[in-house]
Amino acid sequence: MTGRRASGEAGEQLALEHLERHGLRLLARNVHARGGEIDLVMLDGPTLVFVEVRSRASRGLVGALESVTATKQRRVFSAARVYLDRHPEHASRPCRFDVVGITRDGALTTLEWATNAFEAPA
Secondary structure, three states: OOHHHHHHHHHHHHHHHHHHHOOOEEEEEEEEEOOEEEEEEEEEOOEEEEEEEEEEOOOOOOOOHHHOOHHHHHHHHHHHHHHHHHOHHHOOOOEEEEEEEEEEEOOEEEEEEEEEEEOOOO
16 A cells, blocks of 8 residues: 555544544445545435545645645535435435545644535536
C-alpha cells in the first residue's frame, strides 16, 4: 500500500470515528460506481449522508475542504445515484453531501466537518 493510500485510509477511519461520535451510523464504505466513489455512506437520523473525506499533509494553498472541485462533486453525485439505485430502501430518504477535511501538520491533526457542503444538481 502506498503512503498516500495509507494516509487516505487513516483519514477515512478518523472521519468515521468522528461522525459516529456525533451519532451518525455507517451503512457503507468506499462505494464504487462507474466514474465515481463515495468514501462513507451514513445515516444521520432519517437523512442519508454521502461523505467525501479529504486528507492533506499540510494546509498548503488549498485546504482539504476547498479541494472538492465541481468535477469531484459530479462524480460523488453520480456514485450517489448508483447507490440509491442499488438500495431502493433508501430512495425516499432525504439526502445530503458532507465533506470531512483532515489536515496533518507535523504532530497536529485538524478535522473539519462541513455538513451539506454541496448540493445535487437540479
